[in-house]
Amino acid sequence: MGKGITVVGLGSGDPNQLTLGIWKILQSAGSIYVRTKEHPVMSRIAAEGIVFDSFDGVYESNESFGDVYETIARKLIEQAEEAEIVYAVPGHPMVAEKTVLLLRGYAEQAGIPLTVLGGESFLDQAFVRLGFDPIEGFQLLDSSNVTVELIRPSLHTLIGQVYDSLTASEVKLGLMDVYPDDYPVVVGHALGVEGEERIVRVPLYELDRLEGYGNLSLVYIPRSEDESLRAASFGRLHEIVGILRSPGGCPWDIEQTHASIRKNLIEETYEVLETIDDDDPDHMREELGDLLLQILLHSRMEEEIGTFNVYDVIRGLNEKLIFRHPHVFGDKAAGSAEEALKNWDAMKAQEKQMRGEDAPEASLLDGVPRDLPALMKAYKLQKKAAKAGFDWETIEGALSKIEEELAELRSGLAEGADPESLKLELGDLLFSAVNASRFLDADPEEALSLVNNKFRRRFRYIEDKLRERGSSPQSSTLEEMDALWNEAKRSE
Template identity: 50%
Template sequence: MTYRNGKDVSFTDLVDIMMTLRGEEGCPWDKEQTHESIKKYLVEETYEVLDAIDEKDMYKLCEELGDLLLQITFHARMAEENGHFNINDVIKGIVDKMIRRHPHVFGSEDLETSEQVLVKWEEIKDEERDQPRPVLDVPKNFPALYRAEKLQQKAARVGFDWPDIQGAWDKVSEELGELREAEGTGVGIKEELGDLLFAVVNAARFLGVDAEEALQDANRKFIQRFSYIESQAKAQKVPLQELSLEEMDQYWNQAKKINK
């Protein structure tokens, strides 16, 4: 089977390539992989897609979506080899789900707002399950801040929530105080820090801010400003570690004016 750059291709070609790679005359590395061994790549490719979106680089986004699609095709191929399901089952499943969960588009339901759509979506999800799942059914592999927000959202939907943001702010103050107490005794610092972070995520939720995105933005800002310090040290031909803290602070403040 030969593939050349520039030829017209379809999704079937990707499926065929994966079958060849996993076949008897295929690639030794590809043939050795399992769902468990490659799951880290699924996470990595997902984050690279997110990076491309943040960078507004459509060429990179196209490439990264292809890498992500490869991972999905890889998992589907391994499942087919073991007699579980194939890629067509994956596609049929999501097609059926999208039609079923959009009764306002593909049926006679009358939903006019995004809020109504989300409520109906959750109702249909509950109806699809053979047995009710716990209210706080959130994947454990989500990033911690994102998972905290999802847990709080699900609890809020059944009425377990502060009546307004003041309750959330009070909880932040309470947890900060408990962390300071723990610092003084040296006992339970990790637990109290976790409680404080959870409370801050709750406050962010009331403010309508995605805590995960907010922290990522803060990370990017820190990198930009620290990189400026590095560039100034390089321009002066001085090793970074030989700059005094006062000099670093001066450059940091200059960077703040440049990269707001």
């Protein structure tokens, strides 16, 4: 007895659209399996006395669609080991039919012949009944994968397999990341099926309030050239920056170089940090945009001379993130943040080795940016040295070093040391304070920032109180201001 599987498509729902060849196969087949009998053509097949087995029961015994499709595919392979079978699916076997994709792989592994015969898909009826030509630009999305990364308003968009109101709700939320809440969308039910077809146009926010969703439902959004719909896309941002830098663009942007806007990158970074310190998400969103613009501008300058573009930057970052997180994207484990950091450092070291940067003369302190703020740079240098064992055993050693450096500064002052020597002694004292911060697990930059804010807040209190008295810091005594300072401390 031979073995093999013939997969046939039952079309979009109208029995009259079923091909003659597939109809003959169904009439003569010895063993027929259908993914679901919940399809308009199945009543016609049953009426002709054609016997079939349905996998509808598999849907009830599995928790996810993925499990359902796996179960169906494996059961079909088992049956095909014994005899030739026909497997009938709604629509076209190669359009939104996961079981057939699985079957292709399993049949090849098992050495079972597989023949796939097409049929009219729901796309054919969508083009006709909704009245658009896919050559204008078209995309087909699954209802489970409607994301801002995939949605392109400049293309006609069909979203298939919108089975129920819950699925429609998920589709709605995905679309709302790109389209206004009241944007008009089209819902099609059983397109091309006489007596069952319904086409409904509703604002997007009503998408999940409609009734009648089922196996033959889809959502359609016509293509649009409305620029406002592209406002949230990274591609549009890249395009705008290119226009600003191109002939006929903005004279200021055209004149800029890496060096001329270097300070802008620093300023925008600190403005983002200020919004973080202020816990101000509205301004944070704006300032992050300004910072992103600096990245786009620098990338555009390199794109103009052919070295790289911003998409190369993104590709490199994606590859780095995946490579340095083997506990997420690989086979390593990390049960804590500390273990994750160890994996990160290990993969970072491996990257250097792969690039040939692990030469014997390389320093363990390499990799600390030269232009970091001094306090942050000291912190990073000490952390790198500590990993090599060059560190105090406890915080007591760091605190003793602070006392030692303070004594040396006092001695230098008493002996009338020159300004450069005193500057170095002060630097030693600050460097020792950074050492203590590491043992406290406190970022010194953050700690000093908190104290700066506290100082600003208390001094502003002094100014306000003196202003109420008709006075100012310039016209007040130190004793008066010190009393107000202590008052500010008590009021916190």
